[in-house]
Amino acid sequence: MRRTQGVFGTLLAGSLAVGFLAGAPAQAATTTTTQLSVSASDDAYTSAARKSLITGSETKLVAGTLAGDRKVSYLKFTTGKAATGATLTLALDGAPAGSTLTVTRVLTNSWAESTLTSVNAPAPGTTAVSAKLAAGQREVSFDLGAQVRAAGTYSFAVSSNSTTAVTRIHSTEHGTAGLRPALRLTVPGTAAPSTPVTTTPATGCKTGAKLVPTCGVLWGAAAGGFTDTPRDIALKQWEAATGRTAAIYHTYHKGNELFPTKAEIAMTQDAAKPRTLLLNWKVAYGTTWAAVAAGKQDARIDRWSAYVKANFSKQFFLALHHEPENDVEERAGSGMTAKDYAAMYRHVIKRLRANGVTNAVNVLAYMGNETYLAKSWWPDLYPGDDVVDWIGLDSYLNAEKGYHHGDFDNLLDRGPVAGTDKLGFYGWATTKHPGKPVMVAEWGVYHSLKRTADKGAIFDTVLSQLKARPAVKAMVYFDCPADDTGDRNIAVTSSASSLAAFKKIAADPIFNVSLK
Structure with a gap:
């Protein structure tokens, strides 16, 4: 189903703020509040009598007890902005007069409508809001302003007495x-001053220190994955199809490989199509993270350092063993625990710096998967702010209803992250590591190879939700007609409507960033 967030209107308030125009005197601007309506990313109900019942695809939610069968409904919302007020509105299709409907905060978001049953349903917390229903009542609202404040993901249980x-x-x-559940947010904003100010990035957006854009977002891609097409050629074909040069060219390497290759370097030397590199390197290939941290692959690191210094002087992004969660072995002594990964990461970055590799901007690329985010060892993966330049995220959305179907906010802020109770990934990155730029180092929308689903509905959510997440400074699409599982098409060209929607994203001025 399509999940959207729309602006309902702007309400003027009485206070004033000060705005500035380049080359013009300061002008007064009016502080505003904007009303946003957020749709549920997941909603379903459970049945105590039918414990395996899954209802995520049904058009109704149910709360109450009938013939001894107690039913409870669950809703999940992801907000892209901090709010000063929040109201949950539910449209009713029959309610017992005099009954009380109660909305209770659920402290975990690790559930999905496609798998929710009474057996695995999350336990509600203690924070609740209730409303007594009248005969014939068709709508009910709950004030959730005390619970929904920061941007993030929120889940609620709806029950009846x-x-x-x-x-x-x-x-x-x-x-x-108009009859679907809606979480209506009041968010602070600023009305335009008397002289209009453009909302698109200025023409002077460019990369600064550590390749962080002074404004706007870097645009990038890895194309031709799991095909025989050379990656540089695949990227050029992708750029021609989508209408924009990929400022970031993403490639993958492992072990003793020396890179960037001649072909990759050539892609950064095209004056008409300026690009930088995002190079993924599995340093511990053929061994373990613990072995690398202990110095047993220093010769490999030193050899690569010498190669880079002799062959490539431009700044580039370096990701060490992206998506490490996939390879964690929780067993002590495995050499592949989360703490082993952090130690490996620290050792490699420090040795590269000691070797004089000063043009590598490192990116720690996590997976956007709730299962791993909830692991007790997940926080142990982080090696320290002193050796992390960018925080990266590899995350995908499903164009078909089911697992990971949702909007762009869902891609960015899955969670909650272990040990935080409520922070999704983006919330964790910006709260626990403020000032670190966020890179969506891999993202994509897929459908099964057995059928074609329109990706356009999800692509249509990207721009507005991206612009509400200012810490995101780079986005790199992973494009392939069939992934490594052999069952998912992640190509933006999978249908004419999907490509048309994606080209609208690519054409947005927010990506007009010049490489210095």
């Missing part, structure tokens, strides 16, 4: 958009 009847609520699958 009725033991003889149930309340039916229209779900996000309902055919009428």
